[in-house]
Amino acid sequence: MKPLLSLPGLHYAARRFGWPSLKRAAFDAKFKAGHWGNPHESKTVVSCVESYTQGGSLAVLGCGVNSLGRQLRHEAYYQLVGLDLSPAALEGARESALERQYFVLGDMAIWQSTSLFDVVVFHESINYIEPKNLIAGS
Numbered sequence: 497m498k499p500l501l502s503l504p505g506l507h508y509a510a511r512r513f514g515w516p517s518l519k520r521a522a523f524d525a526k527f528k529a530g531h532w533g534n535p536h537e538s539k540t541v542v543s544c545v546e547s548y549t550q551g552g553s554l555a556v557l558g559c560g561v562n563s564l565g566r567q568l569r570h571e572a573y574y575q576l577v578g579l580d581l582s583p584a585a586l587e588g589a590r591e592s593a594l595e596r597q598y599f600v601l602g603d604m605a606i607w608q609s610t611s612l613f614d615v616v617v618f619h620e621s622i623n624y625i626e627p628k629n630l631i632a633g634s
Contacts, residue, residue: 516603523582527560531602545617546572551616555579558621561588565597577611579604 514522518621545554545564549572556564568576578599580586589599600607604618605625619624 519603520581522581523524523580524584527582527585542567542607545615549573549615553577553611555609555613556619557607557616558619559589559599560585560619562592562597562599564617564619565589565594570594570596577609577613579607 500553527545541564546568546607549568551571551574553575554568554573556562556578556579559565559580560582562578565578574596576597578586578589578597579602580589580599581601581603583601586599586601589597593599
């Protein structure tokens with residue numbers, strides 16, 4: 497069943513209409529099928545994030561295997577929290593985690609952090625949130 501969840505139509509249906517464990521399985525299937533997990537970020541993205549973070553706290557929503565976090569200069573942030581729905585992706589992120597990098601399993605559409613962040617990055621992931629849920633206070 498899991499390999500089928502990486503197929504475009506089934507993946508969409510599972511993440512759009514599925515219960516939480518089915519959504520997780522769909523993201524895991526996509527990750528394990530090699531659709532995500534690019535180890536190299538664009539230098540433009542890295543420098544942009546560093547320019548805004550300026551030593552502050554950073555949340556990376558849809559962090560995957562932490563490819564962005566691995567390329568940031570260590571002094572660019574004092575804490576990085578990565579959130580992803582895929583346990584397989586987070587396993588990879590934790591294996592390469594640097595000091596002051598923490599990873600949380602969760603759905604960014606409903607995640608409520610107990611911390612405040614100076615910068616929040618939707619790492620190639622904002623398209624997975626329904627537009628009605630992007631409006632503040634909705």
